[in-house]
Amino acid sequence: MSFSLASHLQELDDLIDREKARGGALIPVLHQAQELYGYLPRELQDYIADRLDLPQSTVYGVVTFYAFFTTRPRGRHRVGVCLGTACYVRGNTKNLERLSQELGVCPGESTPDWRYSLEVCRCIGLCSQAPAIMIDKSVHSKVQPDQVAEILSQYE
Numbered sequence: 416m417s418f419s420l421a422s423h424l425q426e427l428d429d430l431i432d433r434e435k436a437r438g439g440a441l442i443p444v445l446h447q448a449q450e451l452y453g454y455l456p457r458e459l460q461d462y463i464a465d466r467l468d469l470p471q472s473t474v475y476g477v478v479t480f481y482a483f484f485t486t487r488p489r490g491r492h493r494v495g496v497c498l499g500t501a502c503y504v505r506g507n508t509k510n511l512e513r514l515s516q517e518l519g520v521c522p523g524e525s526t527p528d529w530r531y532s533l534e535v536c537r538c539i540g541l542c543s544q545a546p547a548i549m550i551d552k553s554v555h556s557k558v559q560p561d562q563v564a565e566i567l568s569q570y571e
């Protein structure tokens with residue numbers, strides 16, 4: 416997947432102008448830019464820094480500080496396996512292994528067809544439902560390894 420700044424440049428310029436008129440908040444611009452392009456590669460960050468008259472290092476610092484920003488492309492479905500204490504203790508590493516096998520990728524990677532990205536996350540606030548997996552905005556609770564394939568099949 417190669418990055419093309421030009422693919423959404425008009426929309427990007429419009430949203431930057433809009434946010435600049437409101438006071439030029441960097442984080443809303445980054446959020447919307449990530450929605451447009453799917454991720455925030457360096458070329459896009461530098462363009463945003465330039466348009467907002469900010470140092471590139473400021474933009475880079477914000478992007479790398481917040482976990483919801485990503486500098487790498489993600490698949491259509493984000494599969495997040497919680498490895499917070501409760502989920503870890505209740506065996507979510509087994510679910511992670513199974514997901515990794517099913518998808519053929521390691522955590523932090525995306526499938527070659529860009530359908531899924533596999534990620535490890537910290538506590539998602541549902542410890543009583545542990546072990547929990549989050550796919551896009553849906554939580555799957557008390558997951559067992561032999562349920563993993565069926566859960567994934569809901570996100571073709």
Ligand code: FES
Binds near residue numbers: 499501539547
């Ligand atoms: S540790 Fe997984 S939801 Fe809290």
